[in-house]
Amino acid sequence: MSKRRIETEVIHGGAMPMILDSVSMPIFQSSTFAMHKESSYHDLKYIRLNNTPNQTVLAKRIALLEDGEAAVVTASGMAAISAVLLSTLRSGDHALALQGLYGGTHTFFSDELPGLGIEVDFVDGNNPKEWANKIKDNTKVFYAESITNPLLEVVDLEAITKFSRDRDLVSIIDNTFATPVFFKPLSIGFDVVVHSCTKYLNGHNDIVAGAIIANQELVQNSTAMLNHLGGSLDPHACFLLERGMKTLPLRLRQQSHNALALATFLEEQPQITKVHYPGLPTHPAHERAARLFGGFGGVLSFEIEGGAQVADELLDEVSIPTLAPSLGGVETLIVRPAASSHLGMSAKDRSAMGITDGLIRVALGIEATDDLLEDFAQALSKRGSVAA
Numbered sequence: 455m456s457k458r459r460i461e462t463e464v465i466h467g468g469a470m471p472m473i474l475d476s477v478s479m480p481i482f483q484s485s486t487f488a489m490h491k492e493s494s495y496h497d498l499k500y501i502r503l504n505n506t507p508n509q510t511v512l513a514k515r516i517a518l519l520e521d522g523e524a525a526v527v528t529a530s531g532m533a534a535i536s537a538v539l540l541s542t543l544r545s546g547d548h549a550l551a552l553q554g555l556y557g558g559t560h561t562f563f564s565d566e567l568p569g570l571g572i573e574v575d576f577v578d579g580n581n582p583k584e585w586a587n588k589i590k591d592n593t594k595v596f597y598a599e600s601i602t603n604p605l606l607e608v609v610d611l612e613a614i615t616k617f618s619r620d621r622d623l624v625s626i627i628d629n630t631f632a633t634p635v636f637f638k639p640l641s642i643g644f645d646v647v648v649h650s651c652t653k654y655l656n657g658h659n660d661i662v663a664g665a666i667i668a669n670q671e672l673v674q675n676s677t678a679m680l681n682h683l684g685g686s687l688d689p690h691a692c693f694l695l696e697r698g699m700k701t702l703p704l705r706l707r708q709q710s711h712n713a714l715a716l717a718t719f720l721e722e723q724p725q726i727t728k729v730h731y732p733g734l735p736t737h738p739a740h741e742r743a744a745r746l747f748g749g750f751g752g753v754l755s756f757e758i759e760g761g762a763q764v765a766d767e768l769l770d771e772v773s774i775p776t777l778a779p780s781l782g783g784v785e786t787l788i789v790r791p792a793a794s795s796h797l798g799m800s801a802k803d804r805s806a807m808g809i810t811d812g813l814i815r816v817a818l819g820i821e822a823t824d825d826l827l828e829d830f831a832q833a834l835s836k837r838g839s840v841a842a
């Protein structure tokens with residue numbers, strides 16, 4: 455049979471054991487399981503060792519969505535990212551990482567890894583000459599993101615995989631923003647995919663979770679590290695994530711539809727000076743995104759005339775979006791990154807990344823498109839003219 459489409463795989467993929475004729479996967483709320491002469495510590499069936507029924511069924515399904523050989527689910531996106539980095543980098547090693555990474559990942563590289571003897575250089579994702587200048591004999595990893603936050607950049611991902619292959623680096627990509635519905639990084643040569651499943655994969659703003667997808671060996675190494683760090687996902691969260699994933703393609707279709715509609719509307723408004731969304735033909739990497747991705751995702755950001763103060767007034771005036779960090783859920787969320795996701799970063803680092811104090815990020819939910827557009831129009835109309 456030909457390979458099934460992702461809409462079918464999220465419902466039927468993986469080897470879900472039918473237990474007492476149950477159509478959906480029951481929750482195995484048991485921390486420990488009977489032994490059967492296991493010879494390795496990592497094979498003892500125990501929730502922290504990431505091998506109990508809800509964890510393994512879910513991991514199989516996630517591996518399938520990313521066309522990966524294996525996967526492990528983790529207690530959060532940062533648990534996935536820290537476990538994979540700590541298992542691929544040792545004291546004395548060096549990594550290249552994109553500028554403009556997710557704030558938590560950026561500070562993990564800049565604040566935690568140097569204390570363990572691991573160096574990092576942040577590089578421009580569109581400048582292979584700079585990568586060649588910064589690579590060293592001890593460089594082991596190239597770390598990237600499919601779509602960056604909050605400026606929605608899509609860097610030269612194909613050049614990163616080629617560069618990494620040619621120099622034997624492990625290439626790792628955070629695919630949280632694009633999701634496997636729109637992009638499968640392993641198919642263009644990345645070695646490891648990580649996810650914050652907190653976001654689109656779960657999609658309901660009600661758990662934190664993560665995943666690592668790669669070949670057997672890399673997943674085994676990451677799992678051994680995860681087993682020691684203790685970042686395992688509990689069975690109830692596994693159940694919620696597995697349930698949420700079944701509607702991933704449906705949700706994402708509406709979210710990216712809403713994002714394109716709002717981006718197009720905002721771009722026409724005289725008060726809005728800049729809109730960042732890879733689905734807009736004016737986006738600098740629109741052509742690359744259109745070629746690599748099946749869609750452009752559900753997040754956009756924009757700048758409004760008047761800076762932080764006016765931006766905060768707009769956040770007060772919209773009624774559907776909730777002022778909250780995070781993204782990917784069914785509810786539309788809105789934030790000013792300088793006052794939320796990137797608050798942990800110095801103002802100097804922020805402005806070097808292009809994140810101005812007046813930048814607003816919107817993570818679209820699945821509400822009716824026209825209700826969202828009308829809400830933004832009424833909020834903007836309090837400040838001046840609104841183009842239809």
Ligand SMILES: *Cc1c(COP(=O)(O)O)cnc(C)c1O
Nearest residue numbers: 530531532556630650652662663
């Ligand atoms: C949220 C997020 C993370 C961190 O995930 P948690 O589940 O909060 O630990 C990592 N990368 C990206 C791109 C994110 O959006």
